[in-house]
Amino acid sequence: MLRFVVAARRHLRVRPLQLAPVPNHLTSVLTHGPPLCKDFRRHYSSSESAPYQVPSVIRPESSLVWQKTVNPALLTYLKLKKDLLIPIKFTVPENDSNWPEETWGYPLGKHAERLRLCWRKGNQLPDFAVQDLLEMNFAFDFSQYKWDHSIMPALRRYYEVYGHSDVPRHFHIKPGDSKWHETLWGLNLGYRVNDIRNRGDFKAHVEKDREALMRINFCLESTIADRDWDTLVLPSLRVYWLEFGHCDVPQSFEVPDCPPWPKVSAGLRLGYIVKNMRRKKTYAKQSARDADVLKTLDFVWDHFWTNWNDRIFPALQTFKLEKRHNNIPVAFVMPCTMPWPEDRTNFKSETLQQHPPPLRLF
Structure with a gap:
């Protein structure tokens, strides 16, 4: 009788679980060579009654540890941190x-x-582990993971929200901002983009996704300042000179949305840009490079002295000659006829009184 029982138990002995082979389209993604990594060997517990204990050291060869500990831990990390960029020192x-x-x-x-x-x-x-790693998009390459899961999605979303991809250096995605996916909250996108342009970060990724970046008008071939100067500012200054005969652009001037002004420059605050060129040295590199072009346009670097030399002082001289005195009425408007200087902006006498001559002339 005992022999029958032993034979039956041998016949019913549970064999190790045999997993189905991973499909080709998965192994091609997560396998990179014919040999099985020597550090990974299947391990199955022979005792189902023994309580499971979390290993204090890594057990990469154990499918049981993968199933009970590693895979749940990876998924929990992803849920809490919104990524799988796990530092080597991290312990649950x-x-x-x-x-x-x-x-x-x-x-x-x-x-x-x-x-x-x-x-x-x-x-x-x-x-x-292959299927689980594939489904969670495990971060095998930190740079590629950051590019695919943070930078490119953030650039695409920035373009959708703002209509361009010229991200300011200090732009930060605030946590809780409903315009952005929660996986992007807290990302300092401006600094990332600045490092891409100025330090060459993610150079290989930029080249690989060049077409995708071009579709969102990401500036690749030059700096933003060079691009804007060549395509917006300088063409608008040329048209301004052709239209008005000078380049003393008032601060309030905006480029109209009509011919002959460049279509891409419509709404450009050209007067504000010119003011910053004079006072804050905006586009200093570009204006120095194209100094000869600006000279042919009679670009005005010092508005106040140009205004004094070309308009105010000649007007004072003409008033003295015409009226035989210097007591200019507040309501006086300079005539648009000879011998008065050419008026560019409906020149009123208040302007004369606000710009007293540096010397006593009369």
């Missing part, structure tokens, strides 16, 4: 209700680094 906190109990104390950062190391060496990843 203990007695933290945000984390499953069977993950407490596990050195998740070291396990994640082992996965990345295996991937970088071109070794095949453990077959029991």
Whole structure:
């Protein structure tokens, strides 16, 4: 009778679980070589009655540890941090209700680094983890992960919200801003973009996604200042000179949305830009480069002295000759006929009184 029982138990012995092979379209994504990474070996518990204990060291060869600890920990990290950029020193906190109990104390950062190391060496990843890693978009390459999950989505959204991709240097996506996906909250997008343009960060990624960046008008071939000067400011100054015969642009002037003004410059605050060129040295590099062009346009660098020399002082001289005195009435408007100087802006006598001559002339 005992022999029959032993034979029956042998016949019913549970064999290790045999996983189905990973489909080709998945292995092509997460495998990089024929050999199985020597650090990954299947491990199954032979005792179903023994309580599971969270390992204090990484167990990359164990499918049981993957199922009970590593995969749940990775998914929890993604839920809490909104990414999988796990630092190598990270250990799952203990007695933290945000984390499953069977993950407490596990050195998740070291396990994640082992996965990345295996991937970088071109070794095949453990077959029991491939599908899970693919579904969670595990960060094998930190730079590629940041580019795909943060920078490009943020640039696309910025373009949708603001209509351009000229992100200011100090632009920061505020947490809780409903215009942005929560995975982008807290991103210092302005600094990222500044480093891309000035330090060459993500150079390979920029080249790879050049067409996508061009579709959102991301400035690639030059600096934003060079691009705006060549396509907006200088063409508008040329038209202003042709229209008005001078380049003493008043501060309030905006480029009209009509011919012959450049269509792309419509609404451009040209007067404000010119004021900043004079006072704050805006476009200093570009204006120095095109100094000869500005000279042919009679660009006015010192508005007050030009105004005095070309308009106010000649008007005072003419008033003295015509009226034989210097007592200019407040309501006096300079005539638009000879011998009075050419009037560019409906020149009134208040302007004369607000610009007294530096010397006593009369």
